[in-house]
Amino acid sequence: MPAQPHDAIDPAGPAGVPVDPSTGRLVFGWLLVGIPLAYGVITTLSRVGQLFQ
Amino acid sequence: MNWLDRSRSIAPPGFNRWLIPPAALAVHLCIGQAYATSVYKSALIGHFGLSQTAIGIIFSIAIVMLGLSAAIMGTWVERSGPRKSMFVAASFWGAGFLVGAAGIFTSQLWLVYLGYGFIGGIGLGIGYISPVSTLMKWFPDRPGMATGMAIMGFGGGALIASPMSSALLKFFDGFNPATDGADWIASGNSVGKLFLTLGVLYFAVMMYGVLNIRVPAPGWMPRGWDPSKAKVSAMVTTKQVSAANAIKTRSFWLVWAVLFLNVTAGIGILEQASPMIQDFFRGADGNSAVNAAVAAGFVGMLSIGNMAGRFIWSSASDLIGRKRIYMVYLGAGALFYVVLAFFGGSSMLLFVAMAVVIISFYGGSFATAPAYLKDLFGTFQVGAIHGRLLTAWSAAGIAGPLIVNGLLDAQGKPGTMNAHNYLPVLLTMVGLLVIGFVASTLIRPVDAKYHEPEEALASSRKGS
Numbered sequence: 261m262p263a264q265p266h267d268a269i270d271p272a273g274p275a276g277v278p279v280d281p282s283t284g285r286l287v288f289g290w291l292l293v294g295i296p297l298a299y300g301v302i303t304t305l306s307r308v309g310q311l312f313q
Numbered sequence: 314m315n316w317l318d319r320s321r322s323i324a325p326p327g328f329n330r331w332l333i334p335p336a337a338l339a340v341h342l343c344i345g346q347a348y349a350t351s352v353y354k355s356a357l358i359g360h361f362g363l364s365q366t367a368i369g370i371i372f373s374i375a376i377v378m379l380g381l382s383a384a385i386m387g388t389w390v391e392r393s394g395p396r397k398s399m400f401v402a403a404s405f406w407g408a409g410f411l412v413g414a415a416g417i418f419t420s421q422l423w424l425v426y427l428g429y430g431f432i433g434g435i436g437l438g439i440g441y442i443s444p445v446s447t448l449m450k451w452f453p454d455r456p457g458m459a460t461g462m463a464i465m466g467f468g469g470g471a472l473i474a475s476p477m478s479s480a481l482l483k484f485f486d487g488f489n490p491a492t493d494g495a496d497w498i499a500s501g502n503s504v505g506k507l508f509l510t511l512g513v514l515y516f517a518v519m520m521y522g523v524l525n526i527r528v529p530a531p532g533w534m535p536r537g538w539d540p541s542k543a544k545v546s547a548m549v550t551t552k553q554v555s556a557a558n559a560i561k562t563r564s565f566w567l568v569w570a571v572l573f574l575n576v577t578a579g580i581g582i583l584e585q586a587s588p589m590i591q592d593f594f595r596g597a598d599g600n601s602a603v604n605a606a607v608a609a610g611f612v613g614m615l616s617i618g619n620m621a622g623r624f625i626w627s628s629a630s631d632l633i634g635r636k637r638i639y640m641v642y643l644g645a646g647a648l649f650y651v652v653l654a655f656f657g658g659s660s661m662l663l664f665v666a667m668a669v670v671i672i673s674f675y676g677g678s679f680a681t682a683p684a685y686l687k688d689l690f691g692t693f694q695v696g697a698i699h700g701r702l703l704t705a706w707s708a709a710g711i712a713g714p715l716i717v718n719g720l721l722d723a724q725g726k727p728g729t730m731n732a733h734n735y736l737p738v739l740l741t742m743v744g745l746l747v748i749g750f751v752a753s754t755l756i757r758p759v760d761a762k763y764h765e766p767e768e769a770l771a772s773s774r775k776g777s
Contacts, residue, residue: 282328282329282332285332285525286329286331286332286335289332289335289336289521289525290335292335292339292518292521293335293338293339293342293466296342296473296477297338297342297466297469297472297473299473299476299477300469300471300472300473300474300475300476300477301469301472301617303472303476304472304475304476304613304616304617305613305617307606307609307610307613308610308611308613308614308617309610
């Protein structure tokens with residue numbers, strides 16, 4: 261049976277545990293954009309706090 | 314450079330589509346810096362010894378170039394694919410900062426106009442539309458959410474750039490809180506170094522997007538999603554319309570008018586946010602209960618509302634429909650403007666809540682627009698059609714401040730006004746939103762005479 265989309269699992273993971281090769285890239289990609297965004301939101305919220313003091 | 318071609322960026326089988334939003338966000342978070350230029354505006358005024366207007370022109374050129382390049386280059390972006398267009402955007406955006414830095418170091422303002430304004434503005438326009446149609450092709454089941462994620466990045470870019478630029482300026486100037494007071498202004502030299510840093514940094518982050526963006530293979534569908542079983546709506550076409558034909562339709566110009574009116578009304582608050590909240594809570598003695606630091610908190614709150622609205626409302630449009638969500642933006646927006654105008658001065662909480670929701674609608678209208686265009690015109694050249702639609706943004710960027718400043722100038726001098734003086738401006742915004750609401754009700758499915766023939770679509774697929 262030919263490979264189907266979303267079936268690309270690397271069987272060579274430790275102890276035979278299947279590893280999706282895109283997991284590391286997914287985590288890196290979302291951290292690359294998520295960390296700066298979180299920094300921006302947190303620093304902005306710290307200014308917003310003065311509104312209701 | 315062949316590796317930039319569309320044909321070299323087709324995703325292999327098994328590619329995870331959730332890798333695409335970070336690639337798109339990498340571009341939008343960088344170009345969103347355009348909303349954070351006020352951080353160094355005073356420093357540039359001091360460095361060049363010129364007026365606010367002369368420095369403000371830098372940013373006006375950038376926004377005008379955004380609209381023009383998106384409109385003119387939209388068809389090229391669609392044809393070339395996201396990787397090549399994102400690379401061009403990264404090159405222009407990065408080069409714009411570097412040329413701008415040269416202008417600051419040599420005290421030649423025209424170089425800053427050319428660099429940040431003209432060259433950077435082209436990067437803004439191409440970068441804004443580059444990943445949008447690709448995202449909708451990867452998420453045909455949730456196009457509003459997909460574009461909302463990317464366009465949220467444009468709002469979020471300012472949230473990052475503003476504190477990061479402040480911190481870098483202080484670092485380059487050797488800021489000392491013990492000796493430098495609260496009214497410290499950065500030197501021109503440090504702004505030049507900031508431009509150099511941002512140029513290199515933004516190019517590198519955008520290159521992450523360039524290297525990781527992929528287009529789906531022809532015929533690819535999300536697993537478990539069957540377009541024939543998707544909810545059918547008369548407002549969602551299965552046909553395709555070219556960019557050249559789209560601008561001949563009444564629906565395109567109605568969407569253009571709706572975006573123009575909603576953005577113009579949103580700019581009414583955004584432009585005046587800081588003085589507005591101080592004026593609304595000015596006592597009979599002429600003193601405001603809101604100081605500059607609190608007003609800055611209000612501006613920050615609006616930025617978060619602008620960003621969040623892009624994702625939340627655009628995602629909601631997948632569930633309730635694009636036409637309905639625009640009627641919420643315009644109808645509820647008009648109602649909230651009325652509440653703000655007549656009761657905003659009675660309660661800080663009410664004032665902030667109304668303003669934040671209105672600005673979230675402003676952001677939502679940007680983020681929902683590409684999915685609305687996809688519904689009306691199909692995905693064939695939706696990026697190019699989106700580029701043409703963004704001229705509404707440029708027009709609103711000129712009309713909004715003109716209306717607001719003109720009406721407020723007639724009411725009195727800055728620092729002396731109160732909530733009552735804002736009635737003409739706010740009620741004008743209500744009028745604009747009501748006109749937009751009516752325009753929105755008139756949007757209809759596109760006439761079949763504008764649809765692309767199947768043979769033309771088939772040959773275009775072979776060529777791409």
